[in-house]
Amino acid sequence: MPFSVSRQEGGEFAGFVCFPWPEQALRANIHAQISLALNRVYTEWYPSKGYNFNITNSTSYDQYYVHGREVFDVMRRITDDIFNTYVRRPGTIDPYYTEYCDGKSVTCNGMKQWGTVTLAQNGMNALQILQYYYGNNIEIVRTNRIQSIPESYPGTPLRIGSTGTSVRTIQRQLNRIARDYPSFGTVTVDGVYGQNTADVVKKFQKQFGLTVDGVVGRNTWYKISYIYVAVKDLAELTSEGEANTGEPVDGVYPGTSLREGSTGAAVEQVQFWLSELSEFDSSIPSVNVDGIFGPATTAAVRAFQERYGLTVDGIVGRDTWNTLYNQYNSIEEDLDSGGAGSYPGTPLRRGDRGESVRLVQFYLRVAATNYSTIPVIAVDGIFGGGTENAVRAFQQFFGLSVDGVVGQLTWNKLYEVYTDVTNDLMAPDQRPGTYPGSPLRQGDTGKAVREVQYYLYLLSAYYDSIPAIAFDGVFGPATTEAVRAYQQLFGLTVDGVVGPATWNSIYAQYQRLRTADGPALSFQLYRWPGEVFSLGSESRWVVYLQFLLQFIGFFYETVQGADLTGLYDPETQAGVESFQRTFGLPVTGVVDETVWNAMVIVYLSLAAGSPAIQTAAAEGEYPGFVLLLGSAGEPVRQLQTYMNDIAKRYCQGYFVPETGVYDEQMVKAVTEFQRGLGLTQTGVVDRATWDAIVDLWRTDQNAGLPG
Numbered sequence: 001m002p003f004s005v006s007r008q009e010g011g012e013f014a015g016f017v018c019f020p021w022p023e024q025a026l027r028a029n030i031h032a033q034i035s036l037a038l039n040r041v042y043t044e045w046y047p048s049k050g051y052n053f054n055i056t057n058s059t060s061y062d063q064y065y066v067h068g069r070e071v072f073d074v075m076r077r078i079t080d081d082i083f084n085t086y087v088r089r090p091g092t093i094d095p096y097y098t099e100y101c102d103g104k105s106v107t108c109n110g111m112k113q114w115g116t117v118t119l120a121q122n123g124m125n126a127l128q129i130l131q132y133y134y135g136n137n138i139e140i141v142r143t144n145r146i147q148s149i150p151e152s153y154p155g156t157p158l159r160i161g162s163t164g165t166s167v168r169t170i171q172r173q174l175n176r177i178a179r180d181y182p183s184f185g186t187v188t189v190d191g192v193y194g195q196n197t198a199d200v201v202k203k204f205q206k207q208f209g210l211t212v213d214g215v216v217g218r219n220t221w222y223k224i225s226y227i228y229v230a231v232k233d234l235a236e237l238t239s240e241g242e243a244n245t246g247e248p249v250d251g252v253y254p255g256t257s258l259r260e261g262s263t264g265a266a267v268e269q270v271q272f273w274l275s276e277l278s279e280f281d282s283s284i285p286s287v288n289v290d291g292i293f294g295p296a297t298t299a300a301v302r303a304f305q306e307r308y309g310l311t312v313d314g315i316v317g318r319d320t321w322n323t324l325y326n327q328y329n330s331i332e333e334d335l336d337s338g339g340a341g342s343y344p345g346t347p348l349r350r351g352d353r354g355e356s357v358r359l360v361q362f363y364l365r366v367a368a369t370n371y372s373t374i375p376v377i378a379v380d381g382i383f384g385g386g387t388e389n390a391v392r393a394f395q396q397f398f399g400l401s402v403d404g405v406v407g408q409l410t411w412n413k414l415y416e417v418y419t420d421v422t423n424d425l426m427a428p429d430q431r432p433g434t435y436p437g438s439p440l441r442q443g444d445t446g447k448a449v450r451e452v453q454y455y456l457y458l459l460s461a462y463y464d465s466i467p468a469i470a471f472d473g474v475f476g477p478a479t480t481e482a483v484r485a486y487q488q489l490f491g492l493t494v495d496g497v498v499g500p501a502t503w504n505s506i507y508a509q510y511q512r513l514r515t516a517d518g519p520a521l522s523f524q525l526y527r528w529p530g531e532v533f534s535l536g537s538e539s540r541w542v543v544y545l546q547f548l549l550q551f552i553g554f555f556y557e558t559v560q561g562a563d564l565t566g567l568y569d570p571e572t573q574a575g576v577e578s579f580q581r582t583f584g585l586p587v588t589g590v591v592d593e594t595v596w597n598a599m600v601i602v603y604l605s606l607a608a609g610s611p612a613i614q615t616a617a618a619e620g621e622y623p624g625f626v627l628l629l630g631s632a633g634e635p636v637r638q639l640q641t642y643m644n645d646i647a648k649r650y651c652q653g654y655f656v657p658e659t660g661v662y663d664e665q666m667v668k669a670v671t672e673f674q675r676g677l678g679l680t681q682t683g684v685v686d687r688a689t690w691d692a693i694v695d696l697w698r699t700d701q702n703a704g705l706p707g
Contacts, residue, residue, distance in 0.1 A: 022120035028129040032111050035087040038095035085140050158216040162193040165282045173228040174200050252423055258316040262293040265369040270316055272362050273328040274300045283307050289379040341415035348406040352383040360406050363418040364390045370421045373397050425451040433507040440498040444475040452498050455510040456482045465489055517626050517686040533591040537568035548599045549575040558582045604632035604661040620694040627685040631662040642697040
């Protein structure tokens with residue numbers, strides 16, 4: 001694993017813990033200290049701030065080694081045993097930001113070192129202690145590749161006329177940053193440094209106090225890297241994770257290792273991901289997507305494993321699969337805020353070229369592994385006669401208009417079938433949503449069970465009352481509970497058995513949400529962490545506050561931003577005071593619960609990370625995605641206006657603040673509207689609820705009634 005850390009006989013870990021402590025407490029502390037140090041190096045924390053080193057010897061930030069001091073044997077033994085391990089989240093490769101403090105003289109949001117002693121004395125092992133502080137979604141992994149990290153800066157400045165993977169990387173990172181700093185604008189990620197890229201770089205440089213020349217030298221490179229890491233939260237405890245939005249899921253490990261000689265859809269997935277990653281990393285060779293795991297695929301897998309610190313064997317096991325998918329998915333998320341499988345916006349037809357065509361061809365190739373009437377085609381990004389014939393065959397089999405053009409309906413069906421095949425839901429030549437012929441109940445197993453579990457899992461993103469379950473093909477108590485919850489919510493016989501009525505209802509609801517309603521789109525709501533922030537405070541939450549100030553400052557000239565340092569310095573205090581003045585709060589320069597909540601509400605109300613969120617649709621037009629707790633933006637504000645107009649007219653219903661934020665008060669108000677309109681009371685605004693509210697509002701407007 002490419003990290004620049006050296007083992008020094010246990011000494012670097014000995015100064016922050018006391019002997020004799022329980023061994024499991026010592027192990028938990030050493031794991032945390034290793035992971036924090038590796039995280040600093042992995043994220044290039046210090047180079048991104050202009051320093052020429054990767055780690056410090058300041059115990060305020062990193063770990064300090066004193067040569068020649070006494071080191072207890074137990075520390076040597078434990079350090080030797082676990083030195084090449086680190087903490088991470090499952091499915092990621094970056095070392096977790098294991099923030100820690102002693103818990104007595106200093107407090108923090110991460111691990112309390114003295115607290116680990118009590119937990120160990122109560123019988124917890126090291127992993128359980130770490131999970132106590134950092135959550136259950138972490139794991140301890142071992143790597144035999146702890147080596148010097150290659151500097152990411154390409155060595156020479158990037159400017160107009162530059163080309164290659166380094167340009168692609170910068171373009172991708174700038175586009176991701178632009179979601180949180182929308183005034184920068186976006187660029188085409190094509191690996192060509194043109195005028196548009198230079199213009200965006202200049203805006204970035206101006207915002208962050210760099211020389212405004214449109215050239216990406218060392219300082220600009222590492223500043224972009226730092227801000228990219230900050231907005232992705234890689235270096236913070238609140239790392240972004242994969243959220244269930246109700247959209248079809250891809251990237252699930254197939255259950256068996258892939259190696260030279262393997263064939264099929266899973267091999268095609270691996271080859272496609274590798275070919276995409278090679279566009280951004282010259283150390284990974286591109287491969288053909290042909291479904292045959294040959295020597296070229298082995299070589300590309302080995303290069304990927306080498307690059308990401310995995311066991312270099314050319315075999316795609318679970319760790320390599322998950323790391324490969326996460327790296328591919330990270331690129332896709334950076335490039336397309338619409339999410340995986342989102343329609344590109346315009347129909348694709350013969351003669352078109354590009355990444356969207358490559359995706360269509362990839363989906364068709366995977367579908368062809370399960371449907372015999374669909375021909376196998378090349379994934380080359382060129383929409384030629386072979387691609388058109390394959391599209392026609394697909395449309396014919398799935399009952400779509402047969403025109404050889406990939407419009408939105410064909411695209412959506414392609415992505416649905418692709419994810420169904422890759423998730424092993426379908427028998428050969430079986431269409432999605434086909435009732436299995438007999439009821440499914442607890443104790444049943446097989447593909448039909450897996451299919452209904454998959455739909456229920458996706459529906460759980462929209463409806464809190466439906467628990468999220470695994471789609472493993474085993475109908476156990478958890479599946480029974482999810483089925484009963486669905487039946488209760490949609491007015492079916494509540495028996496936990498999936499008969500024809502329940503099966504058809506679940507598939508119809510899944511299809512409606514996918515094709516008519518859109519994804520569940522909401523923001524992560526960070527609630528007040530329970531501490532007051534003032535001059536001198538330092539934590540991950542201060543970074544979040546500084547980000548809020550930066551973001552709000554784009555829209556309000558009177559709000560002063562602050563650098564994302566994590567330290568509540570005089571600049572941050574001044575920014576908070578400017579926010580308080582602007583929004584009529586007592587000017588204290590201190591962030592308590594009231595100020596925190598006000599900043600979050602303002603941020604959500606201004607949320608413009610996606611144009612679809614910030615830009616209002618035509619009057620009364622459905623926004624294209626489901627609104628629920630945590631949604632924000634102009635569509636929410638529109639809905640609040642409609643609801644308040646109706647409530648004033650009929651002197652009933654909940655009035656809601658027109659903030660553009662879908663909070664708990666909105667959930668209650670929407671539920672009341674659904675009750676009055678005879679709709680299923682979910683508290684979620686799908687197309688049916690939106691249209692019913694808008695129709696009632698329009699009736700009043702057309703009748704000339706006051707409101």
